[in-house]
Amino acid sequence: MFQTFETTASPDQGPPRIAALRGLMAEEGLDAVLIPRADAHQGEYVAPCDARLKWLTGFTGSAGFCAVTGTEAGLFVDGRYRVQARSETDSGTVTPVPWPETKLADWLSERLPSGAVLGFDPWLHTLREVAALRKDLGPRGITLRAIANPVDRLWQDRPAPPAEPIAVYPDDMAGETSASKRNRLGETLAKAGHAAAALTQPDGIAWLLNIRGSDIPRNPVPLCFAILRADGTATLHCTEGQAEGLTARLGPDVAIRPKSAFLDDLAAEEGPVRLAPATAPQALADRLAEAGIAIAEDEDPCALPRACKTPAEIAGARAAQLRDGAAMARFLHWLDETAPGGALTEIDVVRALEGFRRDTNALRDISFDTIAGAGEHGAIVHYRVTEATNRAVRAGELLLVDSGGQYMDGTTDITRTIAIGPPGEEERTCYTLVLKGMIAISRARFPKGVAGRDLDALARVALWMRGRDYDHGTGHGVGAYLSVHEGPQGLSRRSVVPLEPGMILSNEPGYYREGAFGIRIENLIAVREAAPLPGGDLREMLEFETLTWVPFDRRLIDTALLSDEERGWIDRYHADTVAHIAPRLDGGARDWLTAACAPLGAAAARG
Template identity: 40%
Template sequence: MTNSITHRLGMLRQKMAETGIDLALIPHADPHQSEYMADHWHVREFFSGFNGSAGTLLVAADEAALWTDSRYFLQAESQLEGTGIRLMKDGLPSTPSITGYIAGRLRAGQRVGIDGMLFSINAEAALKSELRRHGIKLETNFKPADGIWDNRPGIPAEKIFIHHEKYAGESASEKIRKILADAGKENAGATLISALDAIAWTLNLRGNDVKFNPVFTAFLYLADGGSTLFIDERKLTGDIKAYLAGNGVETKPYTEIEPFIAALPEGVRVLADPASTSSAFLNALGSRIVTAPSPVTILKGIKNPVQQKGIHEAMLRDGVALVKSIMEIQRRLSAGETLTETGVAEILTHFRSQSPMYFDDSFGTIAGYKGHGAIVHYEADKQSEYTLEPDGLLLIDSGAQYLDGTTDITRTISLGNPTDAERHDFTLVMKGHIALGSAIFPEGTRGDQLDAFARQFLWKEGKSYLHGTGHGVGHFLNVHEGPQSIRLNHVPTVLRPGMLTSNEPGLYVTGQYGIRCENLVLTTDAFETEFGRFLKFQTVTLFPFDIRLFDTAIMTDAEIEWVNNYHLRVRESLTPLLSADEAAWLAEATHPLTKQNKP
């Protein structure tokens, strides 16, 4: 693989020299600004070998570098080894920004090449502004893979299907009406939607173009006078065409979006979200564009009562599958059978897939044993995976796509007798998880204002984690969804009732173990006083934490009570759905904690 990467970079540099490009920037992106995308768009991976979901590759004539965040530092170090590509650890004080690095390398008049379809309006504007300060030119029509990636996968042409209103809770026509009404508040009579999950949500349609994400490749143009879906016609059945027509949506080929946009009358005002719309459309729309956040983002982020009911049903289903899975893992280890990290992932998928409501996993299962657990977004493979033994910690981060909801859960499990250090660190993480899950906060609170709830106990000991504490979760859609999040950095979106968010603090000791404790929580009303309306989180995930890992000597009575009450709810919710053996296992796994005094 290393030789292949070196050869590909050599071909790219030759292409750059022939086209007058001094430096190429290759993001992990597609024309829809997706986090997860079809293989066709994995251009950065093709040239670097790094397959993490975040990162940008910079290629110059005599060097190459890749920026990625803390989730992928260890993975990137491994995958970039021997390629000659330098790892730039984004977010660390010692790491220069991409634009700062470029400014230090290039002279005024030299050219940076990007594919404008792979950069959002915001991203290109920020890049162009910084480069202009140094007199560096930006070429936005540079296609790195063209002529080099010979066997490039095509854009998927899988059939799409209807996500019925009994799960969605609202018709497509009503959603379109709301979106256009909100666009009208920005003095726009139309809106261009590029984000694949936003298109799927708007039309109550789902697809299978992107692994783990039930979306399909398309663009959607909504207007008062009629709407158009730009999509490969091979993806449409007669029933789907009739369904779209019934909602006032015609179809055109996917490749016709750019000429269609360019040909719109001058008087049309089109709202486009600068965070999710490719910069190429900015040039095509010109003065007709209205840049503003997409109305879909907040509408999609707030789950309606039907969706919330589905979420609770999905959590019950998922909890049962997890009981069966962990029992099977423990059975195999007790029997002395060989079990690897990929074997753990296969067990989870097997039991989840037994439900007729199951569609797919919601992401690739992270089963990190011992030191692999410290790699935040570790993905096991047959070449590097560990074989489980009856000791150490196993971190399992997994989830499923059910027709009525998306799940995402992380549990850290001891496979033997946990050490004092493991129990101490686990309990610190859980104290933060409990504090955030128990928080009551005034209406208008943002996620960054709550983040310290989860980190405070780690901080007191000089420990922390570099990833966010919580992300939004879609409804039978992407497991990572905006607009809300809980993190250290500023988050402009306030938390609103109906938002589904993860609560997942962690701690990672390189080479030894990783700990993460994740539940999903719904924002709900708490109460109202003379000081205003207050909100809280309702934990919806249903599966126990490993009680062997709690050090109750450093827990308050209230924290112990929280764990016991949560485990009681898990037991009461799942037991009627389990066999006698499974119910007995769950009863043992949820045995109440008691206070142990410090020695």
């Protein structure tokens, strides 16, 4: 199967490795060093050879960084990972730091004297990060020094970089040829007065060239760089041997060069060369400055066009969601029949769900490691079950299952929280408050120009009114057989990009009580134009199309907390789920779905 369950965190290795790092720091005259989770592509998921933060500290989460001084190692993590960080690191050596509440510059300035030197790898930090650090640390007398990554010098058995073959993605599924995309984006560069753009994000390059890869588990992308020019030509920089046979498919306007030639090829462009300050490594700016090439800081030209899916990509997403929804229905039917007996573990749940997806005969990979958290494990937002943490799924608990699949026609991501046996009243209350937030986003109508930050509060109001909240964004962008987490769109307090038709997002509010339970409910939604309402003005409005069709657990819904509109929305959603999914099922699974989607006024017919 795709997912494995070995324990990969090594807290006991943290102390000697950090001590060795401090030895290198002393040799280099460094007072502190930054070790981020990110790779040179700023990806959320990294190849084993780039998992430096995990190697150093034991922390396996997908976001965060460590600041190591002569006496402290601060692991900066956001609210999703604080429980996990404490469990995966050595408490005597690594100190979890709440981020972004605690600013790195403040933390460092409290620990380093004026005249101190902070080392950083310019391939692993963006232009924006480095500029902000220089601005914040300069007045405090702390200087930055670009260095070769010290972890790489210590990591004796570091895995080799991946070099999996690159494949062509069908134009009919993409809905637009690569030549059309390159010419369209080239015109954008020309209008901005930019001769070329450095592309560093693999999913953007895969989208632009209509290619896919398998260098990163769960993400169908090749780890590559590219240069796009204003005339629509491009150069793909990849590992030697990855692109065999690809030249003819990409055409004469796309050259293929070694990944090692990227910096020199970039420095040979006429300029100005566009660099995206939020994602381009500082190493690129340093090389261009050295060559005297003008730099234009601007957004990645692929980001927004990639986010606005073509009609073909939206159609593919709908098809993938129906296929995945049927697999989820079979899984939930199996779970309802099996779990009450008390014989299941979290690993059993993960294996079974992947099996139902594999039975579709269309699964290419899972879109991320399945989260199956029973009881207190559900409160670990990005929990990954291992052989060491695996526990039984017990009656009277909640089971949080967050999962997804990678299919050629689309990427899925769904979370359902399920009652194992009769739930408690507090659990029902919390579940219903979370469900109210998900419904509020699903029903939202909003003017063009509204961003995710303007809608995020809709998902939280019901929780806020009870003094509760959650520490993650309400939703992220989702790719089209690409990364399950895709920008620039999102539903969060930090998302300032206006929502546009064709964008696909997750809608996933939650609530977590450490040591007890976790609740999250997630559907995928697509932005579309909204039909005018009688009596409304002529302002153009947008709304969300629901893409996910999987029932909610009616046993956990307290209808007394719902408005008439919310009850009506749930009943319509369940009726549509039956209409979409039941024809894909037979026997007991179909009967289960019909019962699970009964109107809220009907007696629950589930165990």
